[in-house]
Amino acid sequence: MTLEATALVLDGHNSTALAILRNLGRRGISVATLDAAPSDYGISRYAKDSVLLPEAGETALLESLLALSENKPVLFPTTPVYVDFVARNFSVLKAHFRFPAPSAESLAAGAMTDLFRDLMPPQRDLYGSKDDLVLEIATSLGFPCLIKARDGKKEVPIQYIASAAAFSRALEKIEAEDFYVERYVPGEASDNYAASLYYGGAGELSGFVTTQVLRQYPEFVGEATYVKQKWIPELIGLVHPRLKAAGFRGIFHATFKRDEFSRKVYITGAEACFSPETELFTHLGFETPYLYYLDSTGEAVPKIFFQSDTNCHFRDGWRDMAGVASYLKTGHMGLMKMIADYKFRKIPATWAWDDMGPGLNKLGAEAACGARNLYDKLPFNK
DSSP states (O other): OOOOOSEEEEOOSSHHHHHHHHHHHHTTOOEEEEESSOOTTOOOTTEEEEEEOSSOSHHHHHHHHHHTOTTOOEEEEOSHHHHHHHHHTHHHHHHHSBOSOOSGGGTOHHHHHHHHGGGSOOEEEOOSOHHHHHHHHHHHTOSSEEEEEOGGGTTSOOEEEOSHHHHHHHHTTSOGGGEEEEEOOOOOGGGEEEEEEEEOGGGOEEEEEEEEEEEEESTTTOEEEEEEEOOOHHHHHHHHHHHHHTTOOEEEEEEEEEOTTTOOEEEEEEESSOOTTHHHHHHHTOOHHHHHHHHHTTOOOOOEEOOSOOOEEEEOHHHHHHHHHHHHHHTSSOHHHHHHHTTSEEEESSOOTTOHHHHHHHHHHHHHHHHHHHHHHSGGGO
């Protein structure tokens, strides 16, 4: 199959991919998607082609990509899993596609983690007997703590472990070599932040924006569902010097959390990846997909730095509804606080008046999922 589009988006199953499609499409750039299965978002009007993988697995994905590379489109991996895929197959993909990363090391999650390891919460491997591990974690990291999957299993959710007993139970259900334990940084949802930066040719910083989380789901370990753009210079100071020294190029996204007691800010994630809030950034004028496209095609990358507050908020509607319900159930955030936070200008993750199809498709998918869950709970199905 010959792909006519000049940009190819890997995986349309998330709002980040949708934001990339819309930003490029509104700029008049022809975009296609490659998916393993039909997306809940359906097909955006800005997608010129939507290709489904004939088979599952990394080999099939690589073969399908190479079959679509005749015109050497700009390649957009939309999630950390796909960024790691590009890193593992860097030399082959770099010869057939355009993207700004100069090396596999500048994309690999392990390399990003190594660059900022001393700024991250303390971690421990899960080697040894269960009793020894419980004692070691209790005396070194303490409880609560987090169990996280290693790079090869990023699709596995983070586990919030409240006690030694819960940790012991969790160890019985996992393969130790695939996971590690991390100290839980205490704090509220609003103690979580993020920063996205873009580095153009010669590793020159071309722009940045910082955000503060207002709600997340699941409550202690989930992704942000309601976010506001807020200028937090401390975050840029933590990551920029190291990225500059490393000669980093392309898109970079980091998450942070401030310890509510010590007030120290930890880096909780660092990846060469687009932010889940990309739709917010493009709305504000920090068009990271367009910058990435220009950089990949050898064009000049404009500079834009957000060093003030815009009071603009981003809401991932479906997940935020679940987050609101969770906060009300636990009592960790009151209704009046949520109402007060809700009065500002908001950018939705899915809905757009010029591209209504994905929003309507997602509505239908969520309604069908809710109906299935309700049906499964009916007495005659037990």
